[in-house]
Amino acid sequence: MSLHLQRRARAVDALASTGIDFLVAGRQDHINYITGAHQLWTAGARPFGPVCTLNVATEEIFLLSTWDEGVPEDIDLDHLHGITWSGAVIYQRLAATPDIAAAQRVGIDAWSPGMAGLLSAVAPNAEIVPADDILLETRRTKLPSEVDAIRAACAVAAAAAAAALAHPGSDAQRLAAGVEAMALAGSSTPAAEPQAEGNIVDFSCIRSHYEGGLGRTANGAPPDARPHAALIAACVPGATGHDLRQAAPDGDWLVRGLGMGFEPPVINSRYGAHETLEANMVVSVSATTAAEYARDTVLVTESTPEILSPEEP
Amino acid sequence: MSKPPTGIAAELELDVGRLRRERYAKLQAQMAADGLDALVLLHGPHVAYATDCLPIAADATHVSANRPVAVVLADQSQPCLLGGDSDGLDVDPYPAVWSDIDEGAADLGAQLDAILGRIAHGGRVGIDLMTGAMRRVGVLSAADITDAANTMAAVKLHKTVDELACIHQAQVRTSAAMATVQEALVPGVRRSELAAVFLRRLREEGIDANMIDVIFQPMARRMADGPRTTxxxxxxxxxxxxxxxAEGDLIWVDAGSDYHGYASDFGRTWVVGRPPTPAEQRCFERWLAVMDASYEAIVPGATFAEVCAAATAADAAHQPHGERPWMPHFYLVHGVGIESAEMPFLGTDNGPDFDAANILEPGMVLVLEPAIWDDGTGGYRSEEIVAITDDGWIPLGGGHPYDPFEVPT
Structure with a gap:
């Protein structure tokens, strides 16, 4: 089964188990997870709007796209909604979704007063509930093909970091060299904002829906002595946020989920003490000490953690 | 008229202090008109409008993970900014919030309660977005919540002189980067190589916010050979x-980047490795005629419909089925500002009644993007930006050439 259908099956199971009969999604990462569609990347979070509607029982999907380019074959042209600029058209389409008028529980992945009113009109008997947590919970553990995609994205980010570290110029010139190298290596879309400041670089990208990234200090310590080395070693199944705090160095640090971009859990000195790591989660592990900054992308395995980002640079 | 509009706006200079003061005053006036006690803003461009804390050009998941939040209270002299980089801004700074996770949303709720005081209990609060986590932990559950969309749309519609300066700067710099990219467009080059040149050149032009994955789309010469569409x-x-x-490929180019939070919109048609054929050149000349007719019709007080009618009439002789010279899923014109596409929209699926009911007003910014198609030949599409003045319009951007197409003398 293709990767996006495996992902969709997981999402559908999770939504069904909470009694949600329709999902109305506006966040591109959730939409990518469920549909596998390749859509034009834009920077920044959009306002909430209905981009993808999923009937949880039948798995019928309606997707906002004027063309079938980039859309997997399992979503037919007659299930694509063309780009619209009209609130009335948005309402008519939602209202025309088969069975939505009888929905009891509609999940959404963000909320605005206007969209809440619109959904209440098309599904008058439904409870409108946040479902972002259900989708993100599903996304925490990765399928093997997802790990491969993350590893490939890490290699692209590493090419950018290497170019920035090697460039002799100003911070701005090193950033320019980094994003140029990243595009040549396979991604013109950053995950986080690229960084080149003094002797520190941090690059990340989205490549084929998945994030990869790493951060380095020029002429830094060997891998075993980097500031996040003990944190990485602590990323094992069953480790709690509290355990990670014990392993963290003095200074800023963050362990957070990574997959189709930034994902939970978020574990730092303030949040996530109750979180527990599991095998097949992928996390970004970063730490800053007085001497050095380092970040890597790490797969939690049944045994020792596997670092998916290249050791060099 | 058939030359790329150029020059006039080069005198626009950004005064950041004035930009902030004028926007904040407009926001306060609109809140009073809308009867709002407070605005709570999470959408990046809205936060930038209220505080000048600029959006970060990163993936949506990163931008939303710990996004800054702006709070504007009626009659307060400056906004509150939760998180973000408040260095040098005229804001009351508050700690960062992680609004996408439940623990962070609870912190956000507590901060909002403290800032809003009694307004949190029954006050009229406009908000543009809530995350799932904010809904789960009950942020602002005792306030009288309304959508901030209309308030923000009203203040954005007419640009101040500094907003025009930002759009102009964004366009000039994007255009400069694209001049280098076009030199790199030779047979055998890959899209990723052009993107690499563009992203490097943008940063060399002082722009670190590329807002859309840059588009160099090879167009099938017949619609039937392209992707199926709705x-x-x-x-x-x-x-x-x-x-x-490959040599002879027809490339439609589109790019957008931010300067001080304001978007550019660059559009051109290129041909790879050879001059345009006479048939391709004729598409360009039809496009120029549509642009000339549109420029002529753009005056304050004109309805959107009048501009659409003028553009349509200019190409009518080539349209046996009465089609309009722009793509039906888009528009003849869209606005640009803190969003890459915002009001005014002319010629959309909002329909003729909408276009007849709305008029052009000074301060609106228009991106004209007609598209000409001659099935079998291909087509021509470019974009130009103008700002409506009291008695006409001025161009924004730098008069980027239409090469390899030739403007008739």
């Missing part, structure tokens, strides 16, 4: 992939 018309702009360009 409109039965063209598919553009699709996702990028990494095509290799």
């Amino acid at each position: 409109t039965g018309h063209l598919a553009f702009p699709t996702w990028s992939g990494d095509p290799v360009y």
Whole structure:
């Protein structure tokens, strides 16, 4: 089964188990997870709007796209909604979704007063509930093909970091060299904002829906002595946020989920003490000490953690 | 008129202090008109409008993970900014919040309660967005919540002189980067190589916010050979992939980047490795005629419909089925500002009544993007930006050439 259908099956199971009969999604990462569609990347979070509607029982999907380019074959042209600029058209389409008028529980992945009113009109008997947590919970553990995609994205980010570290110029010139190298290596879309400041670089990208990234200090310590080395070693199944705090160095640090971009859990000195790591989660592990900054992308395995980002640079 | 508009706006200079003061005053006046006690803003461009804390050009998941939040209270002299970089801004700074996770949303709720005081209990609060986590932990559950969308749309519609300066700067710099990219467009080059040149050059031009994955889309010469569409018309702009360009490929180019939070919108048509054929050149000349007619019709007080009618009439002789010279899923004109596409929209699926009911007003910014198609030949599409003045319009941006097409003398 293709990767996006495996992902969709997981999402559908999770939504069904909470009694949600329709999902109305506006966040591109959730939409990518469920549909596998390749859509034009834009920077920044959009306002909430209905981009993808999923009937949880039948798995019928309606997707906002004027063309079938980039859309997997399992979503037919007659299930694509063309780009619209009209609130009335948005309402008519939602209202025309088969069975939505009888929905009891509609999940959404963000909320605005206007969209809440619109959904209440098309599904008058439904409870409108946040479902972002259900989708993100599903996304925490990765399928093997997802790990491969993350590893490939890490290699692209590493090419950018290497170019920035090697460039002799100003911070701005090193950033320019980094994003140029990243595009040549396979991604013109950053995950986080690229960084080149003094002797520190941090690059990340989205490549084929998945994030990869790493951060380095020029002429830094060997891998075993980097500031996040003990944190990485602590990323094992069953480790709690509290355990990670014990392993963290003095200074800023963050362990957070990574997959189709930034994902939970978020574990730092303030949040996530109750979180527990599991095998097949992928996390970004970063730490800053007085001497050095380092970040890597790490797969939690049944045994020792596997670092998916290249050791060099 | 058939030359790229140029020059006049080069005198626009950004005064950041004035930009902030004028926007904040407009926001306060609009809140009073809308009867709002407070605005709570999470959408990045809205936060930038209220505080000048600029959006970060990163993936949506990163931007939303710990996004800054702006709070504007009626009659307060400056806004509150939760998180973000408040250095040098005229704001009351508050700690960062992680509004996408339940623990962070609870912190956000507590901060909002402290800032809003009694307004949190029954006050009229406009908000543009809530995350799932904010809904789960009950942020602002005792306030009288309304959508901030209308308030923000009203203040954005007419630009101040400094907003025009930002759009102009964004356009000039994007255009400069694209001049280098066009030199790199030779047979055998890949899309990723052009993107690499563009992203490097943008940063060399002082722009670190590329807002859309840059589009160099090779167009099938016949619509039937392109992707299928819901409109039965063209598919553009699709996702990028990494095509290799061959001599004679027809490339539609589209890019957008931010300068001080304001978007550019660059559009051109290029041909790879050879001059345009006479048939391709004729498409360009039809496009120029549509632009000339549109420029002529753009005056304050004109309805959107009048501009659409003028543009349509200019190409009517080539349209046996009465089609309009722009892509049906888009528009003849869209606005640009803190969003890459915002009001005014002319010629959309909002329909003729909408276009007849709305008029052009000074301070509006228009991106004209007609598209000409001659099935079998291909087509021509470019974009130009103008700002409506008290008695006409001025161009924004730098008069980027239409090469390799030739403007008739």
